[in-house]
Amino acid sequence: MSRLPIISMEKADHDVAPALQAVQQQLGMLPNFFAGMAHHPGTLNAFLAAQQAITEGSRLTAAQREIIALAVANANGCRYCVSGHTLSARAAGVSAEAAKQAQAGKAEKPQDQVLLDLALAVLEQRGHVTDGALNAARDAGLDDATLVEIVGLVSINSLSNWMNNMIRPAIDFPEVALV
Incomplete structure (x- = not known):
């Protein structure tokens, strides 16, 4: 059971309703993570803005961003994020086995291993x-912009991991265990 109430679309105030509606439209659902973070509009909106900015300007593929998210979520002990990012990783073309390996900080491709x-x-x-x-x-070919992006990804993913670890929302994706 969630340690903070999950804010439904019907109960969202005017400061968070547009952000929650945008998430729901983009994902086809409103994950409990976002509804839990909606208690503080500034945090929710800052998270969404940072996530969008990193994604739009990314030098990494969606699959690479997802394996980083999986490794960070597992290291931070966040079952919610491991479950959600396993689903996202699959959509980005990451196999179930590669997603599980990523949780353990292992990658199939040498370049992806460097990222992890x-x-x-x-x-x-x-x-x-x-x-x-x-x-x-x-030496593996990462330029300075990519090095900075990796720090940004670790930061934004850690924020979501820590938020979920504190709130403990119900996992609304197929559940995946930590490794």
């Missing part, structure tokens, strides 16, 4: 990545 290694280093070391980790990412 850096994302998890950023998360675990709170941005204080070693020169070796940064050089390995650069």
